[in-house]
Amino acid sequence: MRPERRRFDALVIGAGGGGLRAALQLANAEATVAVVSKVFPTRSHTVAAQGGVNASLANVLPDNWHWHMFDTIKGSDYLGDQDAIEYMCRAAPKAVYELEHFGVPFSRLENGRIYQRAFGGQSQHFGGEQAARTCAAADRTGHAILHSLYQQNIRARTHFFDEHFALDLLRDESGRVLGALVFDIATGESVVIEAKVTLLATGGAAQVYRTNTNALINTGDGMAMALRAGVPLQDMEFVQFHPTGIAGKGMLITEGVRGEGGYLVNGEGERFMERYAPNARDLASRDVVSRAIVTEIREGRGCGPRRDHVLLKLDHLGEALINRRLPAIRETARTFVNADPVRDPIPVFPTAHYTMGGIPTNRHGQVVAPTADAPEEPVEGLYAVGECACVSVHGANRLGGNSLLDIVVFGRAAANHMIDYLAEHRYHRPLPEAAVEGPRARLDRWDEARGEASVPELRRELQRTMEEYAGVFREQESLDEGVARVRAIREQLELAAIGDHSRVFNTARVEALELVNLADVALAVVTSAAARRESRGAHSRVDHPDRDDARWLKHSLFSLAEGMDYKPVRIKPLTVDSFPPKERTY
Amino acid sequence: MARDARIDPARLRFRCRRGMRELDLMLVPFAERALDGLDARERGAFAELLEAEDAVLLGWLLGREEPEDRDVAAIVERIRHAAGS
Structure with a gap:
């Protein structure tokens, strides 16, 4: 049966903050917009962001966008693109006022202005005293x-495809993106969405690791769709680890716990x-504390019967x-580890x-x-924003409060560029029948019985492999072993089968498609890291402990067909002088 | 007889996937272990629970607030009990 066809001016895949801001x-702007989301939009992972959004409003302490720009570049360990960072920091106050206008109930000062709290990595006067730059709506x-x-979006009549899973981008022979093939999780029916x-705007992929803070849905679907469409992924070796996650969960x-006087102890x-x-x-900063914890465990001073954690x-x-x-x-702590911190350590x-x-x-x-002629040639008809994208404002290490800012600033910027593009491209281009076949086969493949490998087991193995071979500490031998193991898991996955072939809300099929995406993203992470x-920002190499600007001040590009490539960091801002790389100390 | 789609176990299982890890880690294992053993009324309460917004659900499941509906409150207690064990 041929899938149903729908046509819109614009298709947005992902309904977190970035996708919804763009939509x-x-x-x-009067465009017809479809938003595809694999869960109900308000259950996207943006809902879990508690911290806040950075903007140099100067409501509590003196501040300006240029200081914010410096902090973001320094935090990125100089890998961030300085034009994009200048753009984001200049746009931040306006973005926050827009959110306020949309109905976000920001916490207030007594004088009625938006309250701003201090976060790590924020400074006045280019590295001086602490700044207070983060606007928050309580802890929600x-x-x-x-x-x-x-x-x-409901008011603006955006069309939502709730509980629809995006399989792949649809492209013509010239590589133009013409929409996507999706399927309705409630019925199992596929839909061609032409745009x-x-x-x-599909969010991050920390689910490639066993221990992570992300929701189960964060499986890098958009990143993997880009890879399969021949687009490389950039700087994938840089994954931020937070030092204090609940062990095993x-x-x-x-960090507020340590801010209030909590401390870590070993076995x-x-x-x-x-x-x-x-x-x-x-x-100390997140990366320093994370490395210290892992060192203690590696040297046998962990806690518990398996000595595999420390105590807070x-x-x-x-x-x-x-x-x-x-x-x-x-x-x-009481709910998840039966520990009451009033008496018990976590x-x-x-x-x-x-x-x-x-x-x-x-x-x-x-x-x-990249093409033969230029390192950065636009892919016609395709945009990306938020954690799935690399614009690159976070470089090798993201500062707290900059991710919510990233999604609203670049969600808006991308939409504005898309609106201009739509004005110049008024008609849908013909979609060749062949464009749908590959993605369709990727869906149908799970209806066939194949080998014995089980999807949940392979997912656990992938996550354990990434934690062991491409975790907080990295060295050549184990990274190379990690690359080989992830490749082997991808091969096993081709032979994997699911037991449930029903059409209606088949979670097993969704999880199988997600695992294929996770495995592609994991390969990008471990190959780029190897x-x-x-060592730069979140990428910490035991065998190469120092930052090496002469050889490595450049962006990594990983593609499935060609492996690694590189392109220069955009050092030149839009209007101000460049911030040259310096040693990063706090 | 047509199945009551609202309490279809496949639908309930899928809707345990939320925007926060804390919710995933409580709801998904609970559905795997206990869903088949729930009667129609309990399934209805579970379906109602899953309609709640993530932030509200987190408040219930961490024991900060209690749902007004007694059947939903009973399901919340069972999930909380299972999460800590």
Whole structure:
């Protein structure tokens, strides 16, 4: 049976903050917009973002966009593109006021202005005193942004394909993107969505690791779709690990616990951070604390029967303070590890949190790929924003509060460029029948019985492999072994089968398609990590402990057909002087 | 007889996939272990629970707030009990 066909001006894949911000801009410009989301839009992972969104409003302490720009470049360990970073930091105040206008209930100061809290990596005067730059709606900022944008989209008559899974991009012979093949999870029926422009906004892929903070749905679907369409992924070796995830479960225990005086101990009861960071101790930066925890465990000083975690102690803070300042942490620990932090320490291990790399774009959100003539040639009709994209504003390490900013600023910028593109491309291009065949076969393949390999087992094996061979600490031999193992898992996956061939809400089939995506993304991560022989930001090589700007101040590009390639970092900002690389100390 | 689509186990199982890891880790294992043993009324309460927004659901499942509906509250208690074990 031929799949149903639908036509829209614009197709947005993914309904987190980035996708919904772009969809709203498009719909308000009178474009017909389809948003495809594999879960209900307000259950996208943006809902989990608690921290806030950075903007130099200067409501609490002096601030300006240029200081924000410096902090972001330094935080990126100089791998971020300075034109995109200047654009984002200049646009930030306006983006926050727009969110306020859309209905986000930002927390307020007594004078009525938006409250701003201090986060790590924020400074005044280019590296001076602490700044306060993060605007928040209590501890529900992501939730508030997502709901406001969803309501605005309903008002603007955006068409939602809820609980639809995007299989692949549809392209003509010249490589132009003409939409996507999706299927309705509720019925199993596939739908061809033709569009003049397509935006990928599918979020991150920390699910490639066993211990991670992400929802199960964060499987890098858009990244893998780009890879299969021949687009490389950029800087995939840079994955941010948060030092204090609940061991074996992954959910985040906020830095606020250590900010209030909580500290880490090893299996010998020692406060080991004193050895790694004598001044900042437990409040050293995320990458330093993560590496210290893993070193303790590797050297046999872990806790528990398998010595595979360390402990976060806060019982000395007293019940009153814990209830007042850290109630959510107490509830989380009691619920998930039966530990009441008033008496018991919390078992913790570094947890994969954020994918800095992704689909390469310019600051208009256009997906760019190298050609024989140029390192950054736009892929016609294709855009990407948010965690699935790499614009690149986070470089080798993202600062807290910059990811919600990234999605709203570039969601809007990409939509504006798409609107201009639509004005110049008024008609749908013909979609060749052959374009649908490959993606269709990828779906139908799971209806056939094949070998014995089980999808859930392979997913667990992939996640364990990535944690062991491409985790917090990396070295050549284990990375090379990791590449071989991930390749082997991909081969086994070709022979995997699912037992359930029903049509209606077949979760097993969705999970199989997600695992194919995860395995492609994992290969990009481990291959890029094996190739980069330096340490920069979140990429920490035991065998190459220093940053090497002479050889490695460049973006990695991984493609399925050609492996590794590189392109220069965009060092030149839009209007101001460049910030040259310096040693990164805090 | 047509199945009541609202409490179809396949649909309920799929809708346990949420936007937050905390919710996934409580709802997905609960559905795997307990869904088949729920009667129609309990399944209805579970379906109603899954209609809630993620932030509300998190408040319930961490024990910060309680749902008004007694059947939903009973399901919340079972999920919470299973999560800590």
